[in-house]
Amino acid sequence: MAIVSRGFHGRRRESGAQLPPGQYLVKDFPVLSAGPTPRIPTAEWEFTITTETGQDHRWSWEEMLDLPHETPTVDIHCVTKWSKLGTNWQGVSLDTLLSGVDTTAGYALAYSYGGYSTNLPLQDLLDGQAWVVYRYEGGDIPPEHGGPARLLVPHLYFWKSAKWLRGIRLLERNEPGFWETAGYHDYGDPWREQRYQGD
Numbered sequence: 430m431a432i433v434s435r436g437f438h439g440r441r442r443e444s445g446a447q448l449p450p451g452q453y454l455v456k457d458f459p460v461l462s463a464g465p466t467p468r469i470p471t472a473e474w475e476f477t478i479t480t481e482t483g484q485d486h487r488w489s490w491e492e493m494l495d496l497p498h499e500t501p502t503v504d505i506h507c508v509t510k511w512s513k514l515g516t517n518w519q520g521v522s523l524d525t526l527l528s529g530v531d532t533t534a535g536y537a538l539a540y541s542y543g544g545y546s547t548n549l550p551l552q553d554l555l556d557g558q559a560w561v562v563y564r565y566e567g568g569d570i571p572p573e574h575g576g577p578a579r580l581l582v583p584h585l586y587f588w589k590s591a592k593w594l595r596g597i598r599l600l601e602r603n604e605p606g607f608w609e610t611a612g613y614h615d616y617g618d619p620w621r622e623q624r625y626q627g628d
């Protein structure tokens with residue numbers, strides 16, 4: 430596993446490519462939402478990690494803001510082919526959130542206020558690859574872009590970065606989310622152009 434992923438990142442750096450295959454650059458920030466934008470007051474917002482044994486770990490807005498934060502600058506790649514380079518976020522690493530969580534789960538299902546969900550291997554949330562972000566370019570995240578807080582998993586297509594994040598369920602078995610059930614690729618690596626099932 431580790432060897433495959435090291436070799437893969439190596440190849441990417443050697444190629445010098447900033448854009449995954451089939452993508453084009455945008456300067457603006459498109460909004461892609463499958464439904465209406467939910468408005469969640471931060472006083473009511475909470476984030477829950479539920480383990481495969483049913484244990485809940487819950488953070489209020491204040492508790493989330495009190496955790497050590499990071500400021501990732503990342504490129505994002507939407508499956509509809511736009512990419513945006515060098516976006517600046519602030520939030521809490523999933524490594525931090527999962528550090529006190531006792532789990533042997535292999536999979537995660539992120540779910541949102543409003544009903545959206547998306548799945549990914551738990552490993553893809555670890556090792557500095559994923560954050561719960563609550564600031565974008567120095568301000569609050571606008572509601573249409575997923576505020577108060579969204580998931581940010583930039584190494585996968587952006588549909589994996591659930592907006593209006595409500596929680597993450599840790600699962601022993603893979604469970605497809607909203608777009609994955611509708612025919613999108615289960616994993617969604619933009620560098621391998623995994624857009625749809627069978628890619």
Ligand SMILES: Nc1nc2c(c(=O)[nH]1)N[C@H]1C(S)=C(S)[C@@H](COP(=O)(O)O)O[C@H]1N2
Nearest residue numbers: 459460461462463507541545574588591592
């Ligand atoms: N809750 C929720 N999260 C979501 C979506 C959505 O429809 N609902 N769309 C996904 C898709 S397809 C993309 S490309 C990005 C778009 O984020 P943006 O609107 O901030 O550009 O959010 C992802 N997260």
Ligand SMILES: [Mo]
Nearest residue numbers: 461507508588
């Ligand atoms: Mo997307």
